[in-house]
Amino acid sequence: xxxxxxxxxxxxxxxxxxxxxxxxxxxxxxxxxxxxxxxxxxxxxxxxxxxxxxxxxxxxxxxxxxxxxxxxxxxxxxxxxxxxxxxxxxxxxxxxxxxxxxxxxxxxxxxxxxxxxxxxxxxxxxxxxxxxxxxxxxxxxxx
Amino acid sequence: xxxxxxxxxxxxxxxxxxxxxxxxxxxxxxxxxxxxxxxxxxxxxxxxxxxxxxxxxxxxxxxxxxxxxxxxxxxxxxxxxxxxxxxxxxxxxxxxxxxxxxxxxxxxxxxxxxxxxxxxxxxxxxxxxxxxxxxxxxxxxxx
Numbered sequence: 001x002x003x004x005x006x007x008x009x010x011x012x013x014x015x016x017x018x019x020x021x022x023x024x025x026x027x028x029x030x031x032x033x034x035x036x037x038x039x040x041x042x043x044x045x046x047x048x049x050x051x052x053x054x055x056x057x058x059x060x061x062x063x064x065x066x067x068x069x070x071x072x073x074x075x076x077x078x079x080x081x082x083x084x085x086x087x088x089x090x091x092x093x094x095x096x097x098x099x100x101x102x103x104x105x106x107x108x109x110x111x112x113x114x115x116x117x118x119x120x121x122x123x124x125x126x127x128x129x130x131x132x133x134x135x136x137x138x139x140x141x142x143x
Numbered sequence: 144x145x146x147x148x149x150x151x152x153x154x155x156x157x158x159x160x161x162x163x164x165x166x167x168x169x170x171x172x173x174x175x176x177x178x179x180x181x182x183x184x185x186x187x188x189x190x191x192x193x194x195x196x197x198x199x200x201x202x203x204x205x206x207x208x209x210x211x212x213x214x215x216x217x218x219x220x221x222x223x224x225x226x227x228x229x230x231x232x233x234x235x236x237x238x239x240x241x242x243x244x245x246x247x248x249x250x251x252x253x254x255x256x257x258x259x260x261x262x263x264x265x266x267x268x269x270x271x272x273x274x275x276x277x278x279x280x281x282x283x284x285x286x
Contacts, residue, residue, distance in 0.1 A: 003184070004180070004183075004184065006184070006187055007183045007184060007187065007188060007189050008189075009187070009188075011189075020189065022183075022188055022189035022190050022191075023189045024191075025179070025189065025190055025191030025192070026179050026180065026183055026189040026190060026191040027191070028191050029172075029175045029176040029178075029179040029180075029191045029192075029193075030176055030179075030180075032172045032175070032176070033172040033173055033175070033176035035172075036168070036169050036172040036173075037147070037169065037172075037173075040147075040150045040165075040169055041146075041147065041149070041150060044149055044150065044152070045150060045152075045165055046150050046151075046154075046163065046165035046166045046168065046169040046230060046234075047165050047168055047169060048165075048167075048168030048169040048170070048171050048172045049168070049172075050172075087189060091189070097240055
């Protein structure tokens, strides 16, 4: 098992992580893979797709993690914070890729399917990413 | 643990997998994540980057997996086959993400570092992806 902890040197809290550009870049790749895998399982055939910045940003609001992003951040920057948080939780070994996939899948299952139009797909995506962020939030914050 | 086997229904062999467009799309996300994670470990800070199609295609040749792609395939199409093979091995649970990361890391370690220019980086990347493909090859073919 590779040791991922050294990657996080100097990144000591979720608050710092959420504003780290390198973590956002790594998290971008992680979330796209997790999301693609979950969607593949959900629709029962292999597919690959990137998560939309608007979906990530809206999910940060719904999971009430928005305060972790910079206060005047635009959608793209809030999305970066979402990605950074996801990378941070993964690198800290708080959860595995397969647990992340399960949460995204659970989010898909809460919305109507089949997706008849872009709006329905967008809602399903937001539900999926919100579910994942709520899970990550529960790992760091007690209610 | 999510069950990924149903995604592969109708995709019965590595040869078929290598030509599957959906697997190539999913594999694209998997390899970008694995590569970004391995590079983050190697350079000791979080980063995210996509693997170049030329690197994937050249790695298919070096690992002698080129015959799995279509015979008149261009670099992009050979890269798709590399991605599809990676997704297939992962979905078949032949290896974990962390094992993939280890192989890519091993490939980086075989080349000079720090990377002084694009050419050195390209060589390191090709070494990294070749190492991964040779590993996957060893899972399916006995020598």
